[in-house]
Amino acid sequence: MKEKILEYLHQKHNYLSGEELSSHLGISRQGLWKHIQELKDLGYEIVAVPHLGYRLEALPDRLFAFEVTRGLKAKTMARKIYYFDYLVSTMDLAMQLGLKGAAHGTLILAESQTKGRGRLGRSWFSPKYKGIYLSLILRPQITPSNSPILTLLSAVSICEAIKETFGLEVQIKWPNDILAQNKKIAGILTEMNAEVDKVNFIVIGIGLNVNNDKKTLIAQATSLKEQLLKPVSRVLLLQAFLNKFEDNYSRWENKGSSWVIERWRSLNSSLGQRVKIYYQHKHLEGVAVDIDQDGGLLIRKDSGIMQKVTSGDVMYCRQP
């Protein structure tokens, strides 16, 4: 009912009489008043003027499911949304929901995470209402070794969404970071539940620094607010991401991986760089030459020998 009320208030930019509204909705004036109070409690600024009615003045800065869904082009992604004020980790819940059969495209959103997870057991700082912390459940027909393509596809979609929404160019750092001016603005964590030769489901986890203040960020991190010098709408960015991701996902399903790799190449900041890669208690230095169809990074060592790396942490030895 609250969603319907919001729908009406959104449509009409001027005052909407309580009488009209309650008759449209088939509820009493008192019932309407109660719902309006609840919306106000959620942070919606709704003014009530005698003889004129209600008017929606401002939206709260929240990723409520009905805010995300309103005007969303994507049909499969976020068809079902789980929204929480806080979670231990959206990944943990997503894996649980996946086991229980949650549908392809199910989205888990949290306004904050007490133990947001990053790759290889690291944490993701998830302060309340500042970032986008999401997990997206997917059910692709692939083998576990094909799964890195979905990390690449997610990275591409994030870059495109940021560019489209705010005009800001960001780059991908292999394997799963998004950088703005060489500082981390987003991270991607891809986890799966699989048989040895068949993925049951995959969860794409994304942490995106949106309205984080500079002083709360570590030196190697940044946020959209810091880059754009103003706070921005998390809802718009999330919608843009979901739309891009859905487009890219179906294009990948229909056309295969090559164009994803192609697009990734054009957005990455790793290729051509001299890098030091730490992996499995070893490290390796050389020039990052390319990625292959499996998403592995190809390194040309000083000896001239090429080596493929499928996991690890990349340090750029010189700035581009």
Place this chain on the structure above:
Amino acid sequence: MKEKILEYLHQKHNYLSGEELSSHLGISRQGLWKHIQELKDLGYEIVAVPHLGYRLEALPDRLFAFEVTRGLKAKTMARKIYYFDYLVSTMDLAMQLGLKGAAHGTLILAESQTKGRGRLGRSWFSPKYKGIYLSLILRPQITPSNSPILTLLSAVSICEAIKETFGLEVQIKWPNDILAQNKKIAGILTEMNAEVDKVNFIVIGIGLNVNNDKKTLIAQATSLKEQLLKPVSRVLLLQAFLNKFEDNYSRWENKGSSWVIERWRSLNSSLGQRVKIYYQHKHLEGVAVDIDQDGGLLIRKDSGIMQKVTSGDVMYCRQP
């Protein structure tokens, strides 16, 4: 307390006086009597003779955790056991427990499953008290593409355990079946939770037909009872499997995969056979020549071209 009482009764093959027992355990005679009743309810045949005391005459045919643990050599595997009279599927519970951080070696046992799962979404018939239905949670330091080795290692351990306990030779059929006289006696399902380049945990699921009667088995299946012409102890077999598995697992950790492959080769019934393989809506015919280090099956087609298959169903075209 019940476990302690059983311990004493097991040690002493003659009557054990109630007085001695209750003073050993520091409980009242009445308390002891109550525990004895509960053990009888569980199926333990305990006789009580005035002036002589209690004697354990027979054990129930159950995989109670304390029966599995008693005399078990394995220290890591089954260190923690979850036992159920029935479950929907031991795999489902194991995946849930894995997400919650269950330790390496955690064992889930069910006396029956209402929806026992096989590979590729198939079912495993799990009648009560007839088979061994287990899931074992492992936390190896491997990538998803290395995971098939644990299916091979499990298959080898099952064959060795059956041989050691009952003297029966069984064979492995690629990728995950155990055959006795060309009929399925056990199946293995390996599932994992992983990042793209790191396994978080793996669950080995095993369904083993032990005391199933011929009339309850489909034509392509058999049981140990049918092969040995008598019912056998599920506890002994399970213990043998856990011991073998633990030995093999630590050998694999220390020495790598080659000897697992070697051992698998000596126990398999697939290599050298003319096979038809159904995979991903395609099929392929040829001679199964070998498996590689990743557990993939190498097929020599009639054209002479070799092809590697990593998943699929194998049909033997001629009997060996």
